[in-house]
Amino acid sequence: MATSKGPVIVVTGTPGTGKSTLAQMLASESPIVLRHINVGELVKEKKLYEEYDDDWQSYTVDEDKLLDELELIVADGGVILDWHTCDIFPERWPDLVVVLRCDHTIVWERLEKRGYPLKKIQENNEAEIMQVVLEDARSSYPAEIVVELQSQTTEDLESNVTRIIGWIEAWKNDHPA
Numbered sequence: 001m002a003t004s005k006g007p008v009i010v011v012t013g014t015p016g017t018g019k020s021t022l023a024q025m026l027a028s029e030s031p032i033v034l035r036h037i038n039v040g041e042l043v044k045e046k047k048l049y050e051e052y053d054d055d056w057q058s059y060t061v062d063e064d065k066l067l068d069e070l071e072l073i074v075a076d077g078g079v080i081l082d083w084h085t086c087d088i089f090p091e092r093w094p095d096l097v098v099v100l101r102c103d104h105t106i107v108w109e110r111l112e113k114r115g116y117p118l119k120k121i122q123e124n125n126e127a128e129i130m131q132v133v134l135e136d137a138r139s140s141y142p143a144e145i146v147v148e149l150q151s152q153t154t155e156d157l158e159s160n161v162t163r164i165i166g167w168i169e170a171w172k173n174d175h176p177a
């Protein structure tokens with residue numbers, strides 16, 4: 001749901017695949033102002049959850065509240081939504097959906113460093129192997145806006161930034177202010 005201010009880009013993928021790293025770089029290098037929304041942080045900050053699950057060390061998100069909050073942000077355009085799931089976002093929202101992929105052993109190491117409990121690491125590791133986020137993205141949005149990108153190395157990161165910045169440039173040319 002782009003506005004004259006800019007497109008709506010979803011950056012999604014299993015936790016640890018590199019969404020926030022990529023989204024921050026995109027926000028700082030984009031030729032148009034893009035607001036980076038780390039949805040997990042927003043949920044905590046605005047208390048858009050039902051409860052905190054101690055076992056899983058994660059929040060049970062109140063999806064209605066979250067969607068109401070995001071609707072206002074998305075309506076403004078020029079936003080990067082960074083979250084480990086994407087299928088709750090309405091189909092009309094994104095102009096581009098980037099799904100980051102990573103070797104599951106690397107995801108495991110990254111989540112271990114983050115101090116996640118073992119069962120949470122195992123669950124995410126399995127989700128990456130089963131490409132759950134990619135399948136969800138493909139079943140929720142038109143094929144032509146869903147892009148799968150590898151995010152294992154610094155070279156991957158640089159080439160992903162270059163590629164998406166190229167897409168933003170093209171979007172800008174197609175939507176003169």
Ligand SMILES: Nc1ncnc2c1ncn2[C@@H]1O[C@H](COP(=O)(O)OP(=O)(O)O)[C@@H](O)[C@H]1O
Binds near residue numbers: 013014016017018151
């Ligand atoms: N393409 C990459 N190559 C190497 N390390 C990366 C890459 N992307 C992310 N990382 C590292 O992996 C860790 C997790 O990245 P982060 O962006 O927090 O993932 P996410 O937001 O998907 O949970 C961080 O330590 C980050 O520096």
